[in-house]
Amino acid sequence: CALLVAVTLVAALLAATIRGATPLRTAVVGRCRERTAGASPDYCEDAWNAFAAAFVGKDPCNVPPESYDRLMEAAFQKRPCNTTLFWSKTKSLAHAFTEKKRCLLTLEDTLLGYMLDGLTWCGQNGSNGIFTECPCWSCCPDNPVRSFWIRASAAFAAGACGDAYAFMNGSISSPFSSESIFASTEVKNFNYSALNSLTIVLVTRDSSTDACDGASMKSLQRALDPALKYSCRNVPQARVESCISQPDVTCSNCW
Ligand code: AVW
Numbered sequence: 001c002a003l004l005v006a007v008t009l010v011a012a013l014l015a016a017t018i019r020g021a022t023p024l025r026t027a028v029v030g031r032c033r034e035r036t037a038g039a040s041p042d043y044c045e046d047a048w049n050a051f052a053a054a055f056v057g058k059d060p061c062n063v064p065p066e067s068y069d070r071l072m073e074a075a076f077q078k079r080p081c082n083t084t085l086f087w088s089k090t091k092s093l094a095h096a097f098t099e100k101k102r103c104l105l106t107l108e109d110t111l112l113g114y115m116l117d118g119l120t121w122c123g124q125n126g127s128n129g130i131f132t133e134c135p136c137w138s139c140c141p142d143n144p145v146r147s148f149w150i151r152a153s154a155a156f157a158a159g160a161c162g163d164a165y166a167f168m169n170g171s172i173s174s175p176f177s178s179e180s181i182f183a184s185t186e187v188k189n190f191n192y193s194a195l196n197s198l199t200i201v202l203v204t205r206d207s208s209t210d211a212c213d214g215a216s217m218k219s220l221q222r223a224l225d226p227a228l229k230y231s232c233r234n235v236p237q238a239r240v241e242s243c244i245s246q247p248d249v250t251c252s253n254c255w
Contacts, residue, residue, distance in 0.1 A: 065147040071112070088169065107152060157189040170234060
């Protein structure tokens with residue numbers, strides 16, 4: 001009898017896995033539903049199917065960013081102008097900021113970014129399974145997680161219009177590092193006919209640092225269209241934190 005129960009349980013688990021009811025699916029579809037209350041009930045199922053189709057059955061080192069094109073078409077949402085906040089080496093501060101100040105949005109505040117932030121996923125050649133033990137970020141370039149963030153960041157940057165902002169880390173030697181997604185993907189996908197200005201908030205630990213004048217930020221300026229209005233502010237982290245804690249201070253008054 002115990003054997004029968006065990007066999008039934010394993011069979012049910014297998015059937016659920018094949019139908020795609022994995023913990024990852026539950027998390028992703030759940031986050032999607034949280035953010036799309038009122039949308040068609042199929043919306044998040046369709047988004048999940050487009051997401052899974054990008055990597056299920058594929059070698060986890062051979063999923064290029066274009067694999068997510070269909071997902072982008074299905075679920076990438078437009079956002080208002082003047083709301084884009086990029087970040088590089090300042091993830092937790094940027095997220096703490098947008099959680100309290102709704103005037104700006106990071107990629108992870110948009111539907112797709114929210115659905116997948118902090119998760120890991122991959123498939124395997126010849127299998128319809130979904131796995132969460134996967135090649136690391138830089139173990140092979142075309143891994144499903146890295147490719148997703150590259151593809152989503154390209155769409156996020158291309159959708160930026162009006163005045164955009166970036167939190168960068170003024171306490172490291174190369175805040176604008178060629179390996180970062182901000183440098184390698186986002187800056188290269190700006191739509192200059194829609195973007196009016198880019199303000200860099202260079203977050204410093206020591207208020208006397210002037211990293212805006214450094215070589216790294218000069219290389220960022222060279223990578224931008226000269227017609228784009230560029231400005232860079234050295235802003236002590238304590239000032240950003242104090243701004244986060246003051247509900248009445250609007251975004252642009254924080255720097
Ligand atoms: P980041 P980005 N190993 O702070 O400019 C493991 O450099 O790249 O900011 N994980 C990594 C690695 C690595 N070598 N490199 C990057 N990551 C992951 C999307 C890791 O999760 C938004 F729109 C790290 O926290 C921002 O404007 C994250 O990538 C822009 O792209 C960011 O690394 C931030 O990308």
